[in-house]
Amino acid sequence: MTQTTPDAPVRRQRAQIKVRTLRTDRWWIAPLLTFLALTAFLVYGVWAILDGSYFIDPYIAPFSSPCLSTSCVEGARLFGWAPIGDWYTLPPGLLILGLPGGFRLTCYYYRKSYYRSFWLSPPACAVQEPHGKYTGETRFPLIMQNIHRYFFYAAILIGAILSYDAILAMVHKPQGLGSWILLVNAVLIVAYTLSCHSCRHITAGRLNHFSKHPLRYKAWTFVSKLNAKHQPLAWASMFSVMGADLYVRLVAKGIIAFPFA
Amino acid sequence: MSYKAKFKVWRGEGGEGKLEDFTVEVNEGEVVLDIIHRLQATQAPDLAVRWNCKAGKCGSCSMEINGKPRLGCMTRMSTFTEEETITVTPMRTFPVIKDLVTDVSFNYQKAMEIPSFTPPAGVRPGEYRMQQVDVERSQEFRKCIECFMCNNVCHVIRDHEENKTAFAGPRFLMRIAELDMHPYDVADRQEAAQEEHGLGHCNITKCCTEVCPEHIKITDNALIPMKERVADRKYDPLVWLGNKIFKRSSK
Numbered sequence: 001m002t003q004t005t006p007d008a009p010v011r012r013q014r015a016q017i018k019v020r021t022l023r024t025d026r027w028w029i030a031p032l033l034t035f036l037a038l039t040a041f042l043v044y045g046v047w048a049i050l051d052g053s054y055f056i057d058p059y060i061a062p063f064s065s066p067c068l069s070t071s072c073v074e075g076a077r078l079f080g081w082a083p084i085g086d087w088y089t090l091p092p093g094l095l096i097l098g099l100p101g102g103f104r105l106t107c108y109y110y111r112k113s114y115y116r117s118f119w120l121s122p123p124a125c126a127v128q129e130p131h132g133k134y135t136g137e138t139r140f141p142l143i144m145q146n147i148h149r150y151f152f153y154a155a156i157l158i159g160a161i162l163s164y165d166a167i168l169a170m171v172h173k174p175q176g177l178g179s180w181i182l183l184v185n186a187v188l189i190v191a192y193t194l195s196c197h198s199c200r201h202i203t204a205g206r207l208n209h210f211s212k213h214p215l216r217y218k219a220w221t222f223v224s225k226l227n228a229k230h231q232p233l234a235w236a237s238m239f240s241v242m243g244a245d246l247y248v249r250l251v252a253k254g255i256i257a258f259p260f261a
Numbered sequence: 262m263s264y265k266a267k268f269k270v271w272r273g274e275g276g277e278g279k280l281e282d283f284t285v286e287v288n289e290g291e292v293v294l295d296i297i298h299r300l301q302a303t304q305a306p307d308l309a310v311r312w313n314c315k316a317g318k319c320g321s322c323s324m325e326i327n328g329k330p331r332l333g334c335m336t337r338m339s340t341f342t343e344e345e346t347i348t349v350t351p352m353r354t355f356p357v358i359k360d361l362v363t364d365v366s367f368n369y370q371k372a373m374e375i376p377s378f379t380p381p382a383g384v385r386p387g388e389y390r391m392q393q394v395d396v397e398r399s400q401e402f403r404k405c406i407e408c409f410m411c412n413n414v415c416h417v418i419r420d421h422e423e424n425k426t427a428f429a430g431p432r433f434l435m436r437i438a439e440l441d442m443h444p445y446d447v448a449d450r451q452e453a454a455q456e457e458h459g460l461g462h463c464n465i466t467k468c469c470t471e472v473c474p475e476h477i478k479i480t481d482n483a484l485i486p487m488k489e490r491v492a493d494r495k496y497d498p499l500v501w502l503g504n505k506i507f508k509r510s511s512k
């Protein structure tokens with residue numbers, strides 16, 4: 001057998017294994033399911049934004065809340081307020097779509113899920129990615145992911161508005177199934193929002209002396225607990241917002257029409 | 262209780278090599294490293310494998326078992342069926358010396374590139390006073406046994422050899438986070454994390470966390486918090502303004 005020394009060129013080489021992976025489990029299932037679920041969410045979102053039946057007293061569909069233009073029916077407006085005038089004729093949901101959309105798009109968990117399932121970078125651990133070059137989030141456009149915290153601030157507002165909508169529905173129609181659906185959705189959305197990594201950073205993650213900031217440390221401890229559940233909360237709130245939105249639209253269309261709807 | 266298992270083991274010097282078939286006895290309670298040792302004892306006396314503690318604490322026996330980075334000494338044979346063929350290969354990201362033994366000096370090189378703990382001038386050893394809550398986060402990272410499986414699995418360098426110069430790998434980005442969070446460290450770690458050690462290459466897909474035998478939440482507790490700190494520093498105009506107005510620093 002030939003002898004190799006530490007500086008022989010062959011010693012600088014990785015194992016020349018010719019297959020993409022030697023994994024024997026079904027590693028492709030998770031990215032496949034993620035791909036299907038996220039695609040379904042996108043497709044539903046596009047349909048919902050274009051759909052006109054977003055309001056039936058006292059419910060407003062979460063995808064179209066807050067409703068900010070004059071084209072929104074009186075009861076759908078937030079505090080009766082319509083800052084965007086007649087000139088705006090597109091679906092009102094489009095006005096706010098960018099905020100929750102951007103929040104999820106730049107979310108650390110969603111990034112993981114779509115980098116893996118859409119971009120296959122990597123599709124699963126120890127499975128080679130199909131790209132020849134890789135620069136990650138070092139340059140435009142992906143470097144823009146760093147603005148996630150600004151979407152977080154906006155998401156706090158949206159979370160508050162959805163909670164307000166749910167409480168309003170609860171007050172006006174406590175026996176309505178829709179009120180309960182909106183309430184559950186609001187709780188999940190708020191929990192998802194508070195479990196955000198940027199939120200964790202802002203509460204106290206950025207500090208090095210927790211002991212000097214006991215209140216912020218407490219908040220950080222709470223957010224950290226939620227943060228450990230960020231992935232399940234992302235999914236739960238995604239399905240709940242989709243479900244609640246669809247429910248309201250079906251009631252508004254008269255497709256769901258039982259007495260306690 | 263004992264049975265014959267089918268193994269495929271990577272054999273070869275340097276990168277050249279091939280998978281060799283073996284049929285070998287397996288007894289109850291054994292781990293993959295036991296089987297590799299049995300191969301050495303009975304069929305392949307020159308089979309090279311690095312190991313030391315056989316207790317999951319020295320980080321020497323990192324290898325890939327059925328394609329997944331694992332510690333040989335912590336992978337029980339009972340997790341496989343008796344019919345399964347078990348494939349054992351060296352870590353993919355590092356050059357092979359022989360058989361299952363890789364040259365992990367990339368990692369030592371990266372470790373050296375990170376400036377060590379830098380206390381404020383005038384504080385002497387023995388004068389540090391720290392609260393438990395202030396060092397707790399860093400302590401999680403100190404559980405690391407330097408098995409380098411996280412760096413091995415990270416697609417940034419596993420699939421792109423050319424990124425090795427620009428990217429320190431999760432193990433050492435975590436080291437930077439550890440120091441940056443340390444109440445007594447005053448060195449500027451944030452700028453360097455992004456510009457010199459390649460934090461931006463990480464796309465938080467969490468494979469490092471998935472393989473860590475110490476179950477350190479590398480991505481959630483070190484890499485993402487570090488990305489947020491870098492964002493404070495480089496990408497957030499409001500924080501920048503706040504720091505100017507209130508003359509505060511994040512330390």
Ligand code: SF4
Pocket residue numbers: 411414415416417430431462463464465466467468469470480484
């Ligand atoms: S989370 Fe980042 S550092 Fe960890 S394996 Fe993935 S890309 Fe690499």
Ligand code: SF4
Pocket residue numbers: 320404405406407408409410411412432469472473474475476477479
């Ligand atoms: S962080 Fe975990 S996987 Fe990485 S070297 Fe340390 S123990 Fe191994």
Ligand code: FES
Pocket residue numbers: 103104106107108109110148152192193195196197198199230
């Ligand atoms: S919402 Fe997921 S990290 Fe901020």
Ligand code: FES
Pocket residue numbers: 312313314315316317318319320321322323332333334335
């Ligand atoms: S031999 Fe020490 S970790 Fe496996």
